């Protein structure tokens with residue numbers, strides 16, 4: 001009885017094991033099917049995502065093209081404004097172009113970042129754009145200006161700045177700063193705000209210096225054109241009218257290393 005019973009129990013447990021194995025196999029198959037479905041769904045999602053990525057890349061490229069076109073349009077507007085300002089002023093187109101080139105040389109010597117350098121080269125020529133708002137009688141007066149006329153003339157930085165105010169373009173914002181600050185001086189003797197030292201942004205300090213260099217080199221109704229050597233002497237040592245204390249000492253320092261390039265720029269871009 002015991003042996004039979006024992007045999008029956010062994011058979012029963014074998015059957016149980018078999019049944020359990022079958023259940024495991026069925027469960028496994030179900031799991032595999034489920035996994036396969038999940039994998040298929042995931043593949044479909046990945047495919048969809050890849051399609052979205054392609055669409056997104058196309059959209060980004062189109063947006064970039066649009067923003068490049070907008071930047072070009074900004075630049076075009078700026079250059080036209082700069083040309084417009086030189087038509088009204090006694091300053092020539094060549095003076096404006098030279099200012100961009102000198103500014104690029106100084107910006108490089110001062111190790112300014114590439115983008116800032118490019119922006120400065122582009123916008124320096126329009127430093128006097130505010131002269132659009134100065135009456136002809138003052139702008140083209142042959143003789144010396146009266147104190148009242150000087151005070152009108154000295155409004156041109158602020159006029160230019162208000163013309164360029166409120167743009168989201170870094171180019172136009174730099175042009176605004178250059179317009180506003182290109183007559184400020186390191187020692188606080190400039191205008192319109194009497195800013196001192198680093199209160200004037202570097203773009204304004206650079207354009208201040210190169211504008212004075214070019215004015216000294218150029219013939220004016222009230223003064224002859226000076227040689228490069230005499231101009232350097234005045235900028236670095238002063239002549240009673242122009243003082244080295246007006247300029248950023250770092251600019252004076254690097255100018256010593258690159259001054260020959262200023263002379264080249266002046267000679268290669270003379271007034272017509």
Ligand SMILES: [Fe+2]
Nearest residue numbers: 127128182183
């Ligand atoms: Fe000016």
Ligand SMILES: [Fe+2]
Nearest residue numbers: 091127128211
């Ligand atoms: Fe100028």
